[in-house]
Amino acid sequence: MEKFDKLTGVAAPLPFINIDTDMIIPKQFLKTIKRTGLGTALFHEMRTLDDGSENPDFVLNQPAYRNAQILVAGDNFGCGSSREHAPWALLDFGVRCVISTSFADIFYNNCFKNGILPIVVSEDDLEKLMDDARRGANATLTVDLEAQEIHGPDGGVITFDIDPFRKHCLLNGLDDIGLTMEKAPMIDGYEQKLGENRPWA
Template identity: 80%
Template structure:
């Protein structure tokens, strides 16, 4: 997993509440177990018309936001089913930070396991960030995980808090496999002792 330290980029405003995982990545794209390629189908029903052409009105299809790295979204983001494909699709598109006033628990947890930083802010702070994001590609946000703050284009700073263990894992690029591999010597030692003491296993 890539380390997440400081992210500076365009933030796309998505002022929609209760964005569920089926909106993020519709069910017809869940057949794959690969984490790559899903970005093309992110928000598929909003990004594309029935004939397959792009919906010019959707935020991520607008020129200023095609390369957005941050999503500023409405309350209760990531609700609905527990599909891990949702953070996969966001990351594959290039979005590695989502800011909202609240997240569905399973989606929130899945984000950390896949290198995405979900940040909870107050309604007043979200309103300010939505305003910043609405300025387009000329107004970028900086998300500093080590300092736990968001810096706006006008110099404003919004602090946030992340659980210390989750923060450590993101800063060091550690998913569940990475955490396990940190104990590789102890695991190998245990397996060696098991082979000696229980050769029949």
């Protein structure tokens, strides 16, 4: 998993509440177990018109936001079914951070397991960040995980809380497999000792 320490990127505004996982990645795209290639289907029903062409009104289709790495979204982001394809699609598109006032629990947990930082802020702070994100090409935020700060384009700073263990995992690029591999020397030592004491096993 890619490490997350400090991210500076364009922030796209999604001022909608209850953006569910079916909106993030519709069910017809869940046929794959690969984590790549899903970015083109991200927010498919909002990004495309009935004839399959791009919806020019959707924020991620607008030139200033096509390479957005940060989403500033309304309350209860990631609700709905517990599909891990949702963070996969975000990550494949290039999104590394989502900022909201609240997240659905399963989606929130899946983000950390895939190298995406979900940040919970107050309603007042979200309003400020939403205003920043509406600036188009000037909507650049810097998210500093180590310092737990979000720096706006005008120099304003918003702090956020995060569980220390989750922070450690993101800073070091540790998913569940990575955490297990950190214990590899202990596991190897146990296996060797077991072989010496129980050679028949």
